Amino acid sequence: MSNNIDKRLRAMRFRQRLDSAMRDKSVSQSALARQIGVDRSTISQLLKDKGARLPNAQVVGECAAALGVSADWLLSLTDRPESAADILANSLTLTEAPRALVDEQIFEWHLEAAGYKIRHVPAGLPDMLKTRDVLEWEYSPHLGRTTRQAIGASEDRLNWMRASQSDYEIAVPLHELYSFATGSGYYTGLPLPLRQAQLRHMSDLCTQLYPRLRLYLFDARQLFSAPITVFGPLLAVLYIGRNYLAFRDVERIQSFTAHFDNLVRSATITARKLPEHIADLQTRI
8 A cells, every 4th residue: 555645644553553453352441541551541542633633653552462463453554453563474384294195284275276377396206196005105114003194094095185176287307207207316216117006197188187187397497496386366375394374475476486487487397298298108117
């Protein structure tokens, strides 16, 4: 909002917002006066004065602190009543990221964003496109005997994500799919038959679900991306290993969205060409 407003209008808004904050917090004039160390008559005057004068900075600050709002809001310098600390706390959260196929938090975010486009850069190949055999191979070292049970519990959620009304755009580094196909790097030891079946499965899904599901491959030598997911206009989530760093402020979400869209625009292999690229990989392994 513009800060260039008439003195009388700013003073009037101060009175209105002070009164509104007091009513919201159920704070009487006497109680507020005690909290900020002034006479009750001072608070009464603040609320009833029809002039253009505003109280001094200390009184404004004390009122804001006592009522849990920002001084900027009382003075019409912002339309958000929260303090800067509250705004930051509400717009940025750190959530534990357990080693799981589809953990509770991720699934809740998908439910919240149902119907919106979801942009995703996974830490590896996207779990929602993996075969059961590959999931078991990948998660067994961590989950041990409970691997099959965990996969079974997650299959409904994975199927829901595949069948949801959201559009999915997924961007994966070119070398990630190559490493998988050749069984190198992270995928060393993954049997060839499992890799071949996985490539067929991924190609089939990307063909069947296109254009609602679009998978792009970008060259990591030209572009870099940490694992991120942008849930429409609602939030952007950065995966940092043990935790998710989730942003809900518009500016950060737009920044992550622009970053992802640049990955798509610069993709070496587009979604349309992906099945052809996978077929080529299969002939070489």
